Amino acid sequence: MREITYRQALNEALAEEMDRDPSVFLMGEDIAIYGGAYGVTAGLMQRFGEERVRDTAISEAAIIGAGLGAAITGLRPVVEIMYVDFMGICLEQVNNQVAKIRYMFGGKTRVPLVIRTEGGAGRTLGAHHSQSLEAWFLHIPGLKVVMPSTPADAKGLLKSAIREENPILFIEHKMLYNTKGPVPEGEYLVPIGRAEVKRPGRDVTIVAHSRMLLFALEAAERLAGEGIEAEVIDPRTLLPLDIETIAASVRRTHRAVLVEEGTRTGGTGAEIGLQIMEHCFDYLDAPIRRIAGADVPMPKSPVLEKLTIPDPDRIYREVRELLA
Amino acid sequence: MNPTAIPDRVRLSIYRTMLLIRRVEERLCALYPDQEIKCPIHLYIGQEAVAAGVCARLRKSDYLVSNHRSHGHYLAKGGGLREFFAELYGRRTGCSGGWGGSMHLADPELGLLGSSAIVAGGIPIAVGAALAARMEGRGRVAAVFFGDGAADEGVFYESLNFAALRKLPVVFVCENNFYATNSRQSARQPLDNIYRRGRIFGIPGFRLDGNDAAAVYAAAGRAVERARRGRGPTLLECRTYRWKQHVGYQEDWEGGCRPARELSCWKKRCPLERFGRRLRRSGLLTPARERALTAEIDRRIEAARAAARREPSADTIECDGGD
Numbered sequence: 295m296r297e298i299t300y301r302q303a304l305n306e307a308l309a310e311e312m313d314r315d316p317s318v319f320l321m322g323e324d325i326a327i328y329g330g331a332y333g334v335t336a337g338l339m340q341r342f343g344e345e346r347v348r349d350t351a352i353s354e355a356a357i358i359g360a361g362l363g364a365a366i367t368g369l370r371p372v373v374e375i376m377y378v379d380f381m382g383i384c385l386e387q388v389n390n391q392v393a394k395i396r397y398m399f400g401g402k403t404r405v406p407l408v409i410r411t412e413g414g415a416g417r418t419l420g421a422h423h424s425q426s427l428e429a430w431f432l433h434i435p436g437l438k439v440v441m442p443s444t445p446a447d448a449k450g451l452l453k454s455a456i457r458e459e460n461p462i463l464f465i466e467h468k469m470l471y472n473t474k475g476p477v478p479e480g481e482y483l484v485p486i487g488r489a490e491v492k493r494p495g496r497d498v499t500i501v502a503h504s505r506m507l508l509f510a511l512e513a514a515e516r517l518a519g520e521g522i523e524a525e526v527i528d529p530r531t532l533l534p535l536d537i538e539t540i541a542a543s544v545r546r547t548h549r550a551v552l553v554e555e556g557t558r559t560g561g562t563g564a565e566i567g568l569q570i571m572e573h574c575f576d577y578l579d580a581p582i583r584r585i586a587g588a589d590v591p592m593p594k595s596p597v598l599e600k601l602t603i604p605d606p607d608r609i610y611r612e613v614r615e616l617l618a
Numbered sequence: 619m620n621p622t623a624i625p626d627r628v629r630l631s632i633y634r635t636m637l638l639i640r641r642v643e644e645r646l647c648a649l650y651p652d653q654e655i656k657c658p659i660h661l662y663i664g665q666e667a668v669a670a671g672v673c674a675r676l677r678k679s680d681y682l683v684s685n686h687r688s689h690g691h692y693l694a695k696g697g698g699l700r701e702f703f704a705e706l707y708g709r710r711t712g713c714s715g716g717w718g719g720s721m722h723l724a725d726p727e728l729g730l731l732g733s734s735a736i737v738a739g740g741i742p743i744a745v746g747a748a749l750a751a752r753m754e755g756r757g758r759v760a761a762v763f764f765g766d767g768a769a770d771e772g773v774f775y776e777s778l779n780f781a782a783l784r785k786l787p788v789v790f791v792c793e794n795n796f797y798a799t800n801s802r803q804s805a806r807q808p809l810d811n812i813y814r815r816g817r818i819f820g821i822p823g824f825r826l827d828g829n830d831a832a833a834v835y836a837a838a839g840r841a842v843e844r845a846r847r848g849r850g851p852t853l854l855e856c857r858t859y860r861w862k863q864h865v866g867y868q869e870d871w872e873g874g875c876r877p878a879r880e881l882s883c884w885k886k887r888c889p890l891e892r893f894g895r896r897l898r899r900s901g902l903l904t905p906a907r908e909r910a911l912t913a914e915i916d917r918r919i920e921a922a923r924a925a926a927r928r929e930p931s932a933d934t935i936e937c938d939g940g941d
């Protein structure tokens with residue numbers, strides 16, 4: 295199968311959906327002429343015109359609100375927030391308007407809105423450009439939170455997201471844009487709300503999303519060399535969480551390790567861990583273990599940035615420890 | 619303002635500040651490819667007159683809030699060179715402990731409360747500092763630097779309203795360099811009128827040539843005085859231009875984001891060159907003196923940089939700031 299980057303995969307998903315459905319349009323800061331801070335929308339303005347690929351002012355709250363207004367009146371906007379760190383500015387719209395409008399008005403409104411953004415550390419951008427804030431959004435019923443880790447998932451999930459009737463927060467990772475992977479040529483979708491076993495194993499279940507999935511797979515490879523078979527699961531959608539797939543795995547392996555890049559307290563691991571306990575308490579042979587970012591704002595120093603987030607070596611060591 | 623009406627001492631000091639910023643950033647451009655400085659840098663070259671002119675009106679006890687393009691603001695407020703380089707190198711001795719980086723310079727002792735890499739994030743903070751200054755009642759003022767892009771954000775207007783209502787001692791300094799990353803002002807704002815946007819709240823606003831240090835100094839003087847006397851905020855729109863990429867040490871017109879002609883036009887209006895010419899004309903600056911000044915600044919820069927580079931890397935993520 296051909297291999298393309300995560301960035302290209304996303305670009306293809308946007309182009310294909312725009313081709314398929316004239317109501318799909320894009321807007322965001324620097325996405326049209328410049329092609330996006332990380333180049334995801336490159337070439338789309340040239341191809342689809344300025345009406346459908348729109349640059350906006352530096353006004354995140356208005357971008358989200360306007361996206362919502364267009365979505366409930368029949369369009370399918372895909373809006374971009376350049377960094378997830380800027381979501382604070384538009385959180386009111388996301389939380390109180392985007393996520394609630396359908397339910398609050400008796401289910402009569404459809405909200406086919408996709409909010410694309412990216413997060414994560416790795417480029418020493420400091421505390422305002424390196425966060426992993428997905429856990430914030432798990433607390434917002436009405437929203438779906440999608441975080442692809444591979445090019446194939448990125449494409450298939452974004453296409454599904456654009457066809458959804460409910461608002462989707464689609465969080466990419468800045469360190470994944472240049473990663474390559476096999477992506478089918480033809481049309482395909484990846485369903486929202488479905489986890490995937492990325493590597494089968496019998497000894498321990500590692501749940502990891504976004505860039506941490508890659509780290510978990512690296513650790514699993516090393517563990518395999520020592521006879522430890524880790525099963526690695528990518529939830530792909532964090533809200534709603536496919537706990538069935540995760541729980542089925544834990545019932546077989548009896549151990550769970552949860553990896554996330556975001557800060558530990560109140561993180562995704564807190565939620566996933568408790569759901570595992572609710573579903574498979576009797577099957578657990580060891581306490582569930584969380585591997586997460588340290589509870590600090592992201593320091594800029596490259597040395598410290600590495601210390602702050604999990605890495606493959608730490609995952610490897612902690613799994614060994616758990617199994618010892 | 620007739621520049622000769624500015625005391626010689628102040629004129630020289632403004633020039634020195636601009637030269638310092640220019641030389642520091644040119645040094646950064648030369649150093650950056652070595653990849654020892656790992657954080658993104660938003661260079662200030664071309665905009666020096668704004669920071670130098672405004673900060674020449676601020677006292678050490680006055681507050682300043684900066685944005686992602688913070689080097690010039692930090693240096694003009696008197697920030698230490700060694701701590702500056704140490705911060706960019708990610709050293710423990712950096713002005714922000716190696717935790718902040720280029721976009722997060724601060725020195726609370728100098729009233730430099732911080733720099734926000736979230737566009738417009740610093741504007742209400744300056745309003746709060748002005749509120750505290752008002753409550754303290756000792757005549758301190760607060761100033762905040764932000765770009766034309768920040769005028770797109772809602773919090774800009776909320777802050778103007780908040781400050782105007784209570785007549786807070788704050789000076790809003792918009793550095794309009796006509797671009798936010800790669801988007802032209804005209805692609806983001808229907809009218810080119812940032813300086814007038816405080817008027818609906820009763821805030822006087824002025825548009826100035828931001829490449830004319832004397833003009834900035836004069837307007838900032840009136841705004842700071844007004845604030846100190848309890849008459850309320852002022853909005854200054856300083857029209858200027860950044861010479862380098864939005865982020866990085868190279869120029870960006872090759873990428874097609876800005877026309878080369880625009881840059882060459884603005885280079886002819888170099889703030890340093892213009893102010894220097896005036897000083898030379900009035901005999902304050904002789905070629906020999908200028909050479910000596912540049913050499914002295916370069917020596918200081920190199921000494922600070924070399925010392926900062928030898929300092930220990932930041933090595934803990936725990937904050938020992940005490941409680």
Ligand SMILES: Cc1ncc(C[n+]2csc(CCOP(=O)(O)OP(=O)(O)O)c2C)c(N)n1
Nearest residue numbers: 380687735736737765766767768797798799
């Ligand atoms: C809230 C927010 N939105 C977007 C960005 C991305 N961004 C960083 S700098 C910048 C441009 C800011 O332009 P301006 O305020 O004019 O300052 P300049 O860079 O021109 O000095 C943008 C959009 C950000 N940092 N914060």
Ligand SMILES: [Mg+2]
Nearest residue numbers: 765766797798
């Ligand atoms: Mg600007």
